[in-house]
Amino acid sequence: MTPAKQRAARRSDALSKDLIVATAIEILDSEGEGALTFRALARRLSTGSGALYHHVANKDDVLRAATGQVIASTTHKSEHDAAPADAIRALILGIFDAIDAHPWVGAQLAREPWQVPLLDLFDAVAERLDADGVAERTQFDAASVLVHYVLGVAAQYAAAARALAGGADPSALLRAAVEQRAGERSPVAARLTEHDDREQLRAGVDLVLAGIAALKGRP
Amino acid sequence: MTPAKQRAARRSDALSKDLIVATAIEILDSEGEGALTFRALARRLSTGSGALYHHVANKDDVLRAATGQVIASTTHKSEHDAAPADAIRALILGIFDAIDAHPWVGAQLAREPWQVPLLDLFDAVAERLDADGVAERTQFDAASVLVHYVLGVAAQYAAAARALAGGADPSALLRAAVEQRAGERSPVAARLTEHDDREQLRAGVDLVLAGIAALKGRP
């Protein structure tokens, strides 16, 4: 006979860090950054919030693992045979695509210092430049620019996604900011409202690549 | 005769948004991002947390205003007579210096989409390039790269400052991340641990400027 105060049934499939992280990614993708709480996570896994801490250190641990998983799945398939410039374009745009699909990744990459995926990207970029005969110092400078550039784009993209999820109008948001700047003309605002972010990123990368080529000519 | 349950004395100097924001900056600078709460703010102003909401919409409002104030005080003194390249270097390094002095600004710039200071910077950069005879399209691409680049650096810098405030060793943090990447050689890691961030930013800006010059030659 069961006692009057009965516990909820124990789950049959085992809990694990992988399962927790996978579920976290589900929540983040479908309901946004704000929806990821240990209570929501526990509810979806039919367990208590305390149980999660046996597999995971804390919330940052979950976010770190989730970010790593998403980035790894996109960086991992880099082509070694392409021309260095093409390879670098593909690497950077790969990060963008990952963030486009999972905006919360952008926020997380900007929130924690030197996450492993960022170091991987740094090395990958430097390696392609090395293969192209670029001076070591320039390799480093260029990788720094490209990584931080895409990081900045990522943060901005994630912030916009967050604001939009709150029910704001995409262009209205930007227009409001522009109009707030008491009467100054802004040659930039018009372009910002109508441009394609991915195409803009590609153009930016090409600009940096042009700089690398220029510095390679006369070191 | 005062009643048994007496209220605390009402403050003599008037509360205002400016006062609240100034106090918020004090807290952020001296105790870090995590220390800024409405309760701490109220305590320092000798008032209740509810009173603050008569002058300020919410916490984001305070952070936005604080960020705007810090950035404005550094951007504002830009030199109009310098060579375009020097002016741009000064603009970008000015943002870096502001973030170096107030790391929380870096986190805030990355957290909200298209804040006014960022648009101002965008326009200022584009304007210098316009004066230098750079094609309009390149103006936009270059401004995009530079703004997002410094934004990425800012986010990373703020994240590192946050981690360091938690009592971590600067280089140990990075070394741990490097060693986590099972055995891969990392030509980049050694450089990262010992480089000067500001000097690195300057080198990155120079690389972008080289790209602009290259594209100006053959459009």
Next chain:
DNA sequence: ACCTGGATGGAACGCTGTTCCATAAGTGTG
């Protein structure tokens, strides 16, 4: 002297991440 509306300060609400602990399940040992 009165009224009234904005400013004030503190309590209360709902939510968060995290810790604690009684309990249930699995595992190796005699």
Next chain:
DNA sequence: CACACTTATGGAACAGCGTTCCATCCAGGT
């Protein structure tokens, strides 16, 4: 097979957060 022991579990409890609510107070106009 029975027992101890380790580990996993789930839910309650805690401290702290942003925000809302409201009784109260003060200043200025009538």
